Amino acid sequence: MTTMKQIAQAAGVSVSSVSLVLNGHDAGRIKPAVAERIRQTARQMGYQPNALARSLRTNKTRMIGFISVQVATTPYAGGMIQGAQDALSELGYMLLTVSGDDATAIESEIRALKRYGVDGFLYSAMSNRVVDIPDSLAEFPLVLVDATDETNRFPSVEPDELRIGYDATTRLVEAGCERIAYIGCTEPMIAQTGRLSGYRQALEDAGRTPNERLICDVLNNGPALQAVEHLFDAEQPDGFFCFNDARAWYVYESAARRGLTIGHDLSVVGVDNHRVFAETLDPELTTIELPHYEMGYWAANKLVSQIEKRPINEDAWPHTTAMMPPLNTPSPVRIHCTLIEKGSVATRRASHSK
Known part of the structure; x- marks a missing residue:
């Protein structure tokens, strides 16, 4: 197993610098060029973080719950979920997806995700609409995908x-x-x-x-x-x-x-x-x-930035059919479709x- 010490030696930096970068705390502390060299070295050496050790140390599981209200059976669910999954994988998170057709089923799935200790939630409706957010989600970091809440309390992304x-x-x-x-x-x-x-x-x-x-x-x-x-x-x-x-x-x-x-x-x-x-x-x-893929990708990045209370490197985002807005765009965020x-x-x- 590749260690942070080995990465530090290969990259010519200190172990503390490697730790800051690989744990996502390098913003404002490590020069971007150095941080990128550390990440590239880690990838080349096949570094895999110990998820259990990190969750015990940080009290974070690095798991995200994706709640789809009548979405999973639509032709568009794949793109939305794939976008979120790709973004979360790049950020070192795992996506757990559940679906429900009514309030009772959704509440049951929320309880199940909480038992897994998810760090936050993505919440999506079948089509762009105003949704009522369950009270059980109010205390968690939450981003809405292809939906908005009436009070605009939570970050959201939708087509323009x-x-x-x-x-x-x-x-x-x-x-x-x-x-x-x-x-x-x-x-x-x-x-x-x-x-x-x-x-x-x-x-x-x-x-x-x-x-x-x-x-x-x-x-x-x-x-x-x-x-x-x-x-x-x-x-x-x-x-x-x-x-x-x-x-x-x-x-x-x-x-x-x-x-x-x-x-x-x-x-x-x-x-x-x-x-x-x-x-x-x-x-x-x-x-x-x-922009189903783009909405899922943007929402996942927005959620992680909330959980970790840090900026995300948007320059590393992939080229997509529709251009994704910056993460600091006021909600509801609307994507200009192609x-x-x-x-x-x-x-x-x-x-x-x-």
């Missing part, structure tokens, strides 16, 4: 929903679309409110007055398809911003029934970059990718002849 609507609609304006429809969601959600506001703002900034007849909020299945088909016939949009990739399918289906070609006669932008829809629709769907160009947006007006 207004920018999603603004960027998607602006892309359609730039493509030359003159009658841009919004296929929204009937459920009262933060995402629906933000994306619709972004849609309206983008049109206004382009010198247009939003037309309420071009806004079609739907839920799913047959009634949703019928509503979109009615919109096609009554208003004849040439561009569609869809609340998510699933709703874009109704536009594709309605267009096909009318002999219209997506990416030529019509332009469509979705949200999610959902693999089933974004990669299988023909042409492939231009979409805005939600538009992924594919084939569903037509070129300028010449492609819109019918």
